[in-house]
Amino acid sequence: MSQSCDLPGMKVPRSRFPAPDNDLELPADAGEQRVVLGGGCFWCTEAVYLAVDGVTSVTSGYAGGAAETANYDDVCTGSTGHAEVIEIRYDPAKTSFGELLRIFFSVAHDPTQLNRQGNDRGTQYRSAVFYQTEAEKQVAEAYIRKLDAAGVYDAPVVTTLEPLDAFYPAEEYHQNFAARNPFQPYIMAAAAPKMEKLRDRFGDRLKPEYKDDSV
Template sequence: MARRSSLRLTLLAAALVAATPACAERAVQAPVPALDATPTQKLETAVFAGGCYWGVDGVFSHVKGVHLVVSGFSGGPRGQRVDYETVSEGDTGFAESVRVTYDPAQVSYGTLLRVFFSVIADPTTLNYQGPDHGTQYRSALFPLNAQQDKAARAYLAQLGKSGLWRDPIVTRVEPFTGFQSAAQDHQDFMRKNPRHPYILRWDAPKLAAFKTMYPALYREKPSA
C-alpha cells in the first residue's frame, strides 16, 4: 500500500507541474501580531492547515524554537479514523494539517501565525492552496486553548484590515476535534525528497522566502 501510494503521489506531482504555471505562490510580509497568546506551559502545541502538508511541515521545521512538526489531518468528526487516501476524496471534513511543538520562550504562537501567513498559506483562497483544490486543502487554524483562540481570531481580523491582500480573508478558526498523524512516508517529506517535482515547484520557494524574509527566525538544520 505504501509503495502504491508513493507512486501515485509521484505521478500526481508530475501532472501538476506540467499543468500549472511556472511560478510560486506570492510571499507577503504579514504584520507583527497586535495580540499574542500567553504561554500556558513550557512546550506548546499548535495545529495549522494550509494546503499540502509537505510545505507547511517543511517551513515550520526550520523555525527556531520549533521542536517537532508532524504531518496529519484535523478538522473532521471526532473519533473518525482517516488516512491520506480517504482524506484525498475531499468529503471527510478533514484537512491536511501539521502539529507543531514549540518552545514559547524562543518563538511565540503569534510569530508562528505570522510565518504561516507570510510564506506558507494564502488566507484569501477558499478551499485551495496553489495547485491543490478541495476542502482538504483549506487554510484553517485549530486553537488548542483559549489563549490561542483569542490570538488567532485577533490576527485574522488584523490581516483583514492590513490591505496586504486584494481579496477578503477566508481562513477560519475551527474547533479542534483531534489530530491524526499521516503515514511515515509523508513525514518530513521536503527534507527527504528535495528534488521531488512538487517540492521544487511549490514548496522550496516557500522555504527560500522564509529564509530571506525572516533570517533571525531561520535555522539551517530542520527539527525532527
C-alpha cells in the same frame, strides 16, 4: 498533490505582515506547546516550520473529521471533513504562538484561497487554524481582522477557525517528506519557493542549519 501552491509576491517585505497585537503570553517555563494549522499540502507547511528556531517537531496529519477516515486515501476525496494539517511543537522561550501565526499567514500559504492552494483543490486543502483554547481563537481572530484592515492582501483572508477535536498523524511516508525528497517535482515547484521566502523574510528566526539556501 498538484503543482503550484506558491504565494504571489516573493519580495513582499516582512514588515508588511505585522505581528499579532495580542500574542499569547506564556511563561518561559511553561513547557513545550503545540499549535495545529492547515495550509494546503502538508509537505509544504511542514518544510517551512521545521526550519524555524524554537520549533521542536512538526508532524503532518489530519484534523476536522472522524478517526475512521483519517487516512490519505479517504482525505483525498474531499468528503471527510478533514484538512491536511501540521502539528507544530514549540518552545515558548524561543518562539511564540503569534510568531508562528505570522509565518503561517506570510510565508506558509495563501490565506485568501478558499478550499484550495494553487492547483490543489478541495476542502482538505483549506486554510484553517485549529484552536485548542479560547485565547488562541481570539488571537487568531484579531490577527485576521488586522491583516484585512491593513489590506495586506488584495482579497479577504478566508482562514477558518475550528476547534481541535483530535489530531491524527499521517502515514509515515508523508513525514519529513520535503527533506527526504528535495528533488521531487512538487517539492521543487511548491515547497522550495516557500523556503526562499522564509529565508528572505525571517532569516533571523531560522535554525542555523537552515540558513544556508542549499538545505
